[in-house]
Amino acid sequence: MPRRFLNVALLLAAWCFGPGAQAADALPSWNDGAAKARIVAFVQAVTEPGGKDFVPPAERIAVFDNDGTLWAEQPAYFQALFIRDRIQALAPKHPEWKTQEPYASLLKGDLKAVLAGGEKALLQLAMATHAGMSTDEFRQIVSDWIATARHPKTGRLYTEMTYAPMRELLDYLRANAFKTWIVSGGGIEFMRPWAERVYGVPPEQVIGSSIQTKYELRNGQPVLVRLPALNFIDDKAGKPVGIQQHIGRRPIAAFGNSDGDFEMLAWTTGGPGARLGVIVHHDDAEREYAYDRKSHIGKLDRGLNEAGARGWTVVSMKGDWKTVFAPPR
């Protein structure tokens, strides 16, 4: 082949198959802008063989918060809505809940009274709905709920309130040999039953808060029983701890949306070499929700203050995303 043709062919091949060209097309739900460009430039840099920022595939670890980063978290964490639904479903078997707090207030729909009970009340509700059954039984409970329960405002399935641009990002990173992990304050066993189908993230790449489990025999068969006792809170400074415990390597890319992700972002971007820290900013009251510094859920204050100095990219849901919610999967 003449040299000129060869060059043209190589250029074409690079354009068709190189990480750069693929990248642009792999994120169709993202508007062209600084955020998208930064993400694509990072992926190109760490995947370019022989490049100064090249990272071997085994070390291409990307971590994603879930609530508010991969799916919505308003008007309450979806797991809190799961708890509410479960308390209602279990109420007929617990007549005592009609007069016992915090159950009574929850059943009357008086969320304010529930919250007045503080952390203790919430923990009590969580344990009443998350403990006492085997891990297999809990998986089935979550699977049934996620298949049918609907969001109070949109009427959609919760899995349809995952963000299309973020699901594209997960796919794009995996296409570039990243391993994608969820690192959430939510319950690890609440996410695992559907994270693989919805996000393409298998159970072993989900990190979250957990309660204790105990191995025992039931009718001679081994089961793992879920106990009403906290094991691990995967939030704030707990996130780097959970990452180390499960992954054993420092990630090179982290995606969050609230100050609960601050330490995860700091830990990820504090390492040597090319690093990517991204904050999803909820500034789209029309298509989703708008909240940040003063929100009880997903409070984002310090992250906004320090993102610039730390080189973190702030994604505007309003400006950077062509579409917000993902089609059913």
Place this chain on the structure above:
Amino acid sequence: MPRRFLNVALLLAAWCFGPGAQAADALPSWNDGAAKARIVAFVQAVTEPGGKDFVPPAERIAVFDNDGTLWAEQPAYFQALFIRDRIQALAPKHPEWKTQEPYASLLKGDLKAVLAGGEKALLQLAMATHAGMSTDEFRQIVSDWIATARHPKTGRLYTEMTYAPMRELLDYLRANAFKTWIVSGGGIEFMRPWAERVYGVPPEQVIGSSIQTKYELRNGQPVLVRLPALNFIDDKAGKPVGIQQHIGRRPIAAFGNSDGDFEMLAWTTGGPGARLGVIVHHDDAEREYAYDRKSHIGKLDRGLNEAGARGWTVVSMKGDWKTVFAPPR
């Protein structure tokens, strides 16, 4: 192509590329016998598309104990020898250890006196050598030790006391789309620095015992500091708990060598469908060590009693293995 030729071609292809044919050649360190045949038959069964025992790749989870299953564990767990070496290395900085127990006895080589101090003494030695530094610093300490320390009897590097037949088995399973995990009573951060190089098992697929870690800033840089407090004991009934915490799925194959692996084997083989439980029996005093029911280390008693009834395969190191130790890697 005439039909007859097509059939012959398909047969040839199946013979050359099918899991069965590959399998036999993938385990050259194994003598042909019942144990090898059982392992190969299991892998063929779960990988045969359309077969009644077919398991999708995502669910092909195999778990391996480490001490006594993937590498030797005599005359003491290698991590105990690491602790001894570290105490000796740190002694110049701790003149008080000359008179303080259990350090004094250990430094004098009086293991019996150390053991007389019971679990408390051992825990004290473990914490003195495993806590107080960052995770990065500990990784370096382990890496330096494993690169140079030598076994007291054979004079080999410890990584050269890994078992060739088991390393082949890891490779063979991965070639059949299994994910291979280590599930060890040993320290998770003691294994991670070398498990990928030696076993092909990346850090995120290592499960083990752990101490607590804490996220903090040192000179403005985030670090994870290792604390002198237990976090999790990954042994006996703790193994299924650790498996659920890290993997979130029940394995379909488990490999162990002692009663510390009993619950992991019971949990793995207690699930529906084709399952494989394997016990490595140390019965080769000449090439390795011979011990079981009465050993303090790697005691195997209940496992031997119940293996037959539970359908677990007992591998004789003497009879089933052509070679024992693996070449340097």
